[in-house]
Amino acid sequence: MVGSLPIAEELIQDAYLKVSAALRDRPVEHLAPFLHQTARNLALDHLRSVRRRGTVVLPEHAVRNLDEIPVAVANPEASARDRQLLRRLDAALSRLPRRQQRIFVLSRLEGVTLGDIAALLGVSLSTVQKDLKAAMLACMTVHAELDRP
Numbered sequence: 001m002v003g004s005l006p007i008a009e010e011l012i013q014d015a016y017l018k019v020s021a022a023l024r025d026r027p028v029e030h031l032a033p034f035l036h037q038t039a040r041n042l043a044l045d046h047l048r049s050v051r052r053r054g055t056v057v058l059p060e061h062a063v064r065n066l067d068e069i070p071v072a073v074a075n076p077e078a079s080a081r082d083r084q085l086l087r088r089l090d091a092a093l094s095r096l097p098r099r100q101q102r103i104f105v106l107s108r109l110e111g112v113t114l115g116d117i118a119a120l121l122g123v124s125l126s127t128v129q130k131d132l133k134a135a136m137l138a139c140m141t142v143h144a145e146l147d148r149p
Contacts, residue, residue: 001043006113011046013129015039017136021144085146092138103128104135 002008015038019028028034093101099121106112106120107128114132118125 001040002046006115007046008043010107010114011042012039013133014042014136017133017140018042021137021140025144081146085143088142088146089139092142093135096135096138097131099123100131100135103131104139107132 002011015035018038019031019035022028022034022038093104096104102121103117106117107114112120114128115125118128121128
């Protein structure tokens with residue numbers, strides 16, 4: 001769906017983290033469909049993000065017309081909430097060890113694959129995955145805190 005195995009692998013890891021967090025909050029009766037929908041939503045979010053950046057490179061069969069993917073228009077409340085989320089994410093990430101911060105930035109902001117990050121930092125792929133998982137968990141915790149009433 002996303003046209004890239006490394007990106008798909010990272011989205012699968014993100015789906016695992018989201019489903020794991022959801023399972024801590026409540027039981028999920030039909031786990032397989034829940035996981036599938038979570039992974040699909042992450043893939044669509046990724047495609048929207050790539051589209052906004054204007055750097056779409058997809059196999060022809062994946063998405064025929066990117067204009068058919070809905071894009072939300074921000075309102076003032078959403079913009080304020082997003083700014084608050086970014087401030088809290090920045091604070092949470094700044095509390096992480098330097099290597100976890102660097103892995104997060106390389107993977108999520110610069111789009112470097114996990115294998116390339118491992119080679120660049122001279123650590124194992126498993127270490128990169130564990131550090132990225134910790135950074136993503138910190139981000140998900142911040143996001144969940146903002147969603148609480």
